[in-house]
Amino acid sequence: MRFLLILCAAAGMFAAPDPKLAAAGRIVYNRACTMCHGLDGAVGDRAPALGAQRRYLRRSSQELFNAIKLGIPGTLMPPTPLSDLEVNQIAAFIQSLRATAADVEVPGNTARGEAIFHGKGQCTECHTIRGRGGIIGPDLSDVGGYLRLEELRAALTTPKESIPRGFRPVRLTTASGEVIDGVVKNENNFSLQILTRDGGLKMMLREEAREITYPEQSLMPAGYDKKLTSEEFQDLLAFLSRQSRRPRP
Amino acid sequence: MKLLILVWTATLTAQVTGEHLLKPDPANWLHYNGQYHSQRHSALNQVHTGNVSRLAAKWIFHVPNARQLQNVPIIANGIMYVSQPNEVYALDARTGRQIWAWFRQPALQKGPNRGVAVYGNRVFVTTPDAHLVALDARTGSELWASKIAEASDGYWSPAAPLIVKGKVIAGIAPGDHGLNGWLGAYDANTGERLWRWHSIPRPGEPGNETWAGDSWKTGGGATWLTGSYDPELNLLYWGIGNPAPDFDGDKRKGDNLYTESIVALDADTGKLKWYFQNTPHDVHDWDSVEIPVLVDAELRGRKRKLLAQANRNGFYYVLDRETGEFLHGTPFVRLLNWASGLTKEGRPIRVPGVVPTLQGTKTCPATSGATNWMSPAYNPDTGYFYVVAQEGCGINTKSADTFRPGGFPFMGTGYIESPEEPWQMYVRALDYTTGKLQWEYKQINSRRYGAGLLSTAGGLLFAGDDQGTLTALDARTGRPLWHFNTGQQIKGQPVTYRVAGRQYVAIAAGSNVVAFGLFE
Incomplete structure (x- = not known):
């Protein structure tokens, strides 16, 4: 039954948080939430990490707001006496932890x-x-x-650590001795679709190859x-x- | 004369008796797992190692609303029955032409549906709103619909039913929502419930003491795949799913019977005869629902009735199916870090610390499992047990979760793929008594969740993959002899049948059913 849940988890996304709200939320969070959660949203002694790459049940601003404001029944997560503004700030901070690079202010020209x-x-x-x-x-x-x-x-x-699909380097030598150097766009037990270093596409059957090697190092x-x-x-x-x-x- | 022929034809159509189900004509594929013993081995040998290179697509049936069929087509007397959630189609198995279609309305959308069962002139299917429905096999007319559980609680039913002695045996899902599972028997004529066996023992029943406090109330233990049956012993063999919350065992200390177990039930009464628990107190969501394969063979000096199962926890088990006695167990994947072995009783020797944590713990096999719904096969000619194996690890996490009535996930958090060990799929042939690897076929670029296996007397093993390729392997060596790109991900299990003297191989691939025969 697992794959269904994974698909569901992948579906929801959140809006980018306001950086100023998130920065204020970090301060409130580090003051009010770190009895259980870790500093800056890391894993704590009694509660999970709030950023990183885990799968989260609560993703939208409203869901996060409710969980912080009202607590999560049946868990150690209590309701909070913080003001609505402070709760919104913490929600923005948590969202910023999950944000992609485009959602955060990166200094530089x-x-x-x-x-x-x-x-x-x-x-x-x-x-x-x-x-x-x-x-x-x-x-x-x-x-x-x-x-x-x-x-x-x-x-x-x-x-x-691992090479993404479609970019794995490959070197294929054909029966006639031609060497094809590139990345594997797709492959299975019978064929390979290779994008060569010079930008050409080579469609090969495995049986047409004398040797196929996969350099371990990413390009x-x-x-x-x-x-x-x-x-x-x-x-x-x-x-x-x-x-x-x-x-x- | 004309009238006579019409009458004769009508009585012949899909007339499936108990005797047929017991000893199926190899021209038919009458059960989800082929036969009661679930070997998925067909006696058909018209297609064999010498001519399989001439296998060609004969027809394609497109299921318009389907996204990803996980269905096993059932074939009775030249008619194929294909299902997806809330839908059943009857096809001419020789041409793929539709005879009738049935749609359930209003339809609750939950999937997959793994297949139908046939008996008499009836087709039986379970639904996303937890009903067992009987259809007229000739017209698709709905004869009755029997509520087997409360859909508003979150229950639904994906598994193909099994017909045993006029009873429809049906299971339930999901365990991941903290809903307790069961196996039920229903009268094939009326849909009336005849017995129900609860996979989580209630207070006063043996096994309830393996659940701390009230944790048994939300214990899970789904029955989401179809089991096997031994007519001589009159025992049903079924695999039971995970305990809930899946990844947090703190609230349910104890072995958590009968989750993660293989159970043997009396087919007449549903009474438990024996059980074998593969993973006591599981915290990795490894359902033990994988198909139990029944084989009669000599082991340890005497002829025995055996049960073999390649379990999602990474071990291959051989049991005595009369008594449940553990005879043999060995890993069938290389990546296994949670147990250092099995005791002589078959209980895992746990490696301390391989449990989900707030930070995440590397766990091999991953929660997707060393195998999963992909049907195994057994070939009596080679003596090999064939399994679709998944090598890979997960990072499993845990945090507090609360049961909420109404069908919400009650997982205690989850898992992601370990970046250090990218997942990879294999077809493996094991010696069925020792579990020793005989050969393996790496499904290049296939990572997890693919198709099941079909063994034939033609010396072939058919295997699909998540990239859409159906491949025929030499059953003795694992060498690929033929393949076909169906164009869609395959998550179903291949079947074979014969119509008008010609053998076909069929599989559900993506939104299509594709049938193959020798090119003429």
């Missing part, structure tokens, strides 16, 4: 960040934003809309925080965080 994206960072060799750039890596036109800020930062700094380089100055890195992060197809509030 986005125009300079864009120049780095297209220039020194060499990002466009693989990535596209709004039709400009390479295609071997994911299109980043909406990256701020689906990655949280910490995930965006990690993507630029640390090697990937995405890490360590941009070291390759760039700290200012440049922050500008790039700011620029990427703004890439969202959702209108900003």
Whole structure:
């Protein structure tokens, strides 16, 4: 019965919180809620984390407001004597913990960040934003809309733990000795659909290959925080965080 | 003369007797699991390892409102019955042409529906609003609808019923909402309830003491897949689902019988004969509903009636099905971190600390399980038990949850995929007595929740996957011999049947049923 619930959980989203409300909510939260929950929404001694990537039952502002204001019957979560304004501030703070990069204020000069994206960072060799750039890596036109800020930062700094579907590197040698180097867009036991490094699509049957190898390393380089100055890195992060197809509030 | 022929045809249509259900003609596929023993092995051998490369699509039936069928088509005398929630279709099994369709209105939308049962001139189906409905197999006319549970409480019924000695055996879901499960028997003529066995023992019944305090009241224990039956012993074998709240065991200390168990019930009375609990006090939502496969074979020096089950908790079990005695258990997945083995009684030896926490605990297999609803198969020619295995781990979390009446989730939180161990699916052949791996077929790019298996006397094992490919494997080696891209995710189980001397293989794929036969 599990998959049904997972689909339901994936369906609901929330509106982006007001950053000022969230900042005020953080202060109220850290004062009023950390007897049980952890500091800044982390896991606490008696209550769960409120951010990160778990699946949440309460997602909308109203659901969060009600849970904070009225408590959750049958659990340790009590009703609160805080004012409605303070409860709204805490709800905004919790939503900000779950927010994607586009929902939060990221300091930095986005125009300079864009120049780095297209220039020194060499990002466009693989990535596209709004039709400009390479295609071997994911299109980043909406990256701020689906990655949280910490995930965006990690993507630029640390090697990937797992390679997303559609971007796994592959090297296929055909029976005639031709080497096809690229990423696997799709595959199963009988065929592979490969996007080659030079941007071509190769449709291969496994039986046409003499050898297929999958390099373990993602094509995405890490360590941009070291390759760039700290200012440049922050500008790039700011620029990427703004890439969202959702209108900003 | 004309009149005579008409009458003769009408009595022949879908006339399924108790004897037919007991010993099905291999031309038919009369039970969700093929036969009472649930081996999913067909004696049909017109399609075999030597000619399966000539297998071609013969017809496609599109179910207009379907998104993802998880249905096993039932075939009786050339007629195929296909179902999805609130809908049943009767098709000409040779051409795929529709004979009739039945729709339940007003329809409560909950899915899936896993299939129908046939008996006499009737088709039986359970519904999202927890009714058992009998249809005329020739016209689709509704004969009666019997309420088997309160839909307003949150109950519904996804599993295909099983017909045993004129009784319709039906189960219930969901356990994840803290609703207590049961298995029921209903009169095939009237829909009247004949017996009900409660999967959570009530006060005064043996097993109630395995639930702390009042926790038994919201204990779960659903019956959402179809079980098996041994006519000689007159015993039903059924797998029981998870306890609730799924991930928080603190409020329900104890073994939590009969959740996560295989139970043997007297088919006449519903009385419990024996039980075997795979996962006492489960906190990972591993339903034990996986199909119990009945095999008669020699083990430990004597001929025995065996029951084999590949359980979602990662262990393959062999039991004596007369007594419930545990005979053998061994992991069938490599990623298993919650138990270091089984005791000689079959009880898991728990690894301390592998329980859900506020922060999350890496748990292998994941909650989606080492396997799931994907039907296993057993081939008496190879002696192999075939299972669809899922390798992968989850990060399981726990927090306080409250039961709310009316059908709300009562999970005590949940799980996500572990980033360190991406999920991967396999078809595996196990020696049925030892559970030892004989071969495996990696379903490349398939991660979890796919299709079940069908074994045939043609030396073939049919397997589908979540990418839409139906594949015929050599049952002895696992080598792929034929495949077809159905174009939609497959979550159903393949079946085979014969009409007018020709063998067909059929499977529900996405919103379609596709039937294959040899190219001519």
